[in-house]
Amino acid sequence: MYSVRPLIRPLFFLSLLPFSFVQAADKAAVIGGGTNPLSVTRIYDRVNYMMSLNVNNGKTAQQWRSVDCKQGEAQLLYKDLLNEEGFTKARFYGNSYLRYAPAQDDKHMSADDIRTVCQLPIKEARWERLSTTSTTGITDLVDVNSIQRNGDILSVRMGYDFADIIWEPPYDAPLVLKIEHYLYNCKTHQADAVAAMNFDSEGRVTDSLITADIARRRSSFNISSEKAQRFAQLCRLPAGKMFTAEGHFVPADNKKASMLMGPTMPDLSNNNPQWLNKYSLSAGIEQQAQSLIKPWALPRFKQIRYTEASAFGKVKVQLDVQPDGYIRKLEEYGIWTVQRLTLANQLQLKFAMSISSGASLLNKLQTDMHFPLAKGQRYQAQWDSIDANKKVTAATLRCGVTEEGNANSIAPELSGKYLLVECHETNEGQRESSSKLAWLQEFNVFVPVAMQVADKPETSVKLQNVSVIR
Numbered sequence: 001m002y003s004v005r006p007l008i009r010p011l012f013f014l015s016l017l018p019f020s021f022v023q024a025a026d027k028a029a030v031i032g033g034g035t036n037p038l039s040v041t042r043i044y045d046r047v048n049y050m051m052s053l054n055v056n057n058g059k060t061a062q063q064w065r066s067v068d069c070k071q072g073e074a075q076l077l078y079k080d081l082l083n084e085e086g087f088t089k090a091r092f093y094g095n096s097y098l099r100y101a102p103a104q105d106d107k108h109m110s111a112d113d114i115r116t117v118c119q120l121p122i123k124e125a126r127w128e129r130l131s132t133t134s135t136t137g138i139t140d141l142v143d144v145n146s147i148q149r150n151g152d153i154l155s156v157r158m159g160y161d162f163a164d165i166i167w168e169p170p171y172d173a174p175l176v177l178k179i180e181h182y183l184y185n186c187k188t189h190q191a192d193a194v195a196a197m198n199f200d201s202e203g204r205v206t207d208s209l210i211t212a213d214i215a216r217r218r219s220s221f222n223i224s225s226e227k228a229q230r231f232a233q234l235c236r237l238p239a240g241k242m243f244t245a246e247g248h249f250v251p252a253d254n255k256k257a258s259m260l261m262g263p264t265m266p267d268l269s270n271n272n273p274q275w276l277n278k279y280s281l282s283a284g285i286e287q288q289a290q291s292l293i294k295p296w297a298l299p300r301f302k303q304i305r306y307t308e309a310s311a312f313g314k315v316k317v318q319l320d321v322q323p324d325g326y327i328r329k330l331e332e333y334g335i336w337t338v339q340r341l342t343l344a345n346q347l348q349l350k351f352a353m354s355i356s357s358g359a360s361l362l363n364k365l366q367t368d369m370h371f372p373l374a375k376g377q378r379y380q381a382q383w384d385s386i387d388a389n390k391k392v393t394a395a396t397l398r399c400g401v402t403e404e405g406n407a408n409s410i411a412p413e414l415s416g417k418y419l420l421v422e423c424h425e426t427n428e429g430q431r432e433s434s435s436k437l438a439w440l441q442e443f444n445v446f447v448p449v450a451m452q453v454a455d456k457p458e459t460s461v462k463l464q465n466v467s468v469i470r
Helices: 005-016 111-118 212-216 225-235 283-293
Strands: 030-043 046-055 060-068 073-082 088-093 127-129 138-143 148-150 153-168 173-185 191-199 205-210 303-310 313-321 327-332 337-343 347-353 360-367 378-386 392-406 417-427 433-440 445-453 462-469
Touching: 030 173, 030 191, 030 205, 046 111, 046 205, 060 111, 060 205, 073 111, 153 225, 173 205, 173 225, 191 212, 191 225, 205 212, 283 337, 283 347, 283 360, 303 445, 347 378
Parallel strands: none
Antiparallel strands: 030 046, 046 060, 060 073, 073 088, 127 138, 138 153, 148 153, 153 173, 173 191, 191 205, 303 313, 303 462, 313 327, 327 337, 337 347, 347 360, 360 378, 378 392, 392 417, 417 433, 433 445
């Protein structure tokens, strides 16, 4: 990498921004860091930048931020947690893990902090077209306001405008403009990409590569002969002269969502069935599952919502009954969500996660389970599930119906009787677990009462915020 100190000295005072608004948002205290000048961009009236943070627990992070200078508002974009080598090991968009979520208001950044950022000597990007728009809707650009020459080192930002809004893996982050920042040695003709950033329609950074991450991805930024010739042309640009090529370019407003490059991960919000509906069970499994629930285990409700509270934390759950009698279950864990298609909220038929682009399906089932359940009854199940990568995972379940009780002792919103079912489950590649479930006879659904993982103590599960739609 080239030394960039002479090019970034005017931005030095940005590193002196107070850390108070960073510390206020984190339990661990920030003890040092600064703003990476290579990250600072001004798109329209918006300034984006990345702060490198050193935390008192020994960890390091990179926090991307955005300031709307017209409205005087600050936003948090996302945070990358780094490993010892400086590579990103985890990303959080707010509380969303490994998946894009919209920017959040930064209430800890003061008006003085916002003014300091907005007064930075950073020019708004001014785009010059380098090519006609390709058949795929991409236009090659150069930011003429970014062109700087210091000795033999040329600094320049290249842009790529997308005609439609696309969603780029691995985070499903929206993208309409991509910027790549290069340093080029006009004497040795060597070049390196030192930053790459994706932007949305509002000029906010939605994804990026910088510092160690872009160094590791150097092979992804090979310098073509055409790009090298362009850099050489910029090296010859007389001081004070504005670069021109195919004409000034202004990105289009109100771009449409791409029909070809949409999100690759599911929208499970409000227990949306659309994603799991794309995956079909085999005819044999479908017939077997239907025979288990009809007629004695068809659900007698439309929707049940509750929060599972245990020693493991709290999980929001939503159960929706489908016309075929299956129960679609949404579990909200804060940083991600899980959706399952189940038989009576026990046997899992389909599985999807908000941070995964595939799904897992029940592939084979052997069971002597039957309804209606009765005290003293025992049943078992063995099954295989297959995921999007064709990996098969085996599991077993052994259950016994032990006692009876009143459902309102579980939650006042529940009525009728329940049967307590004690189960032991093994899943290939996971620790063994045990659970106690209540079979609500008035609703025909299982709800949890207690759970135990491996040899850890059993923890009770309390149902809170229960609501029932009949």
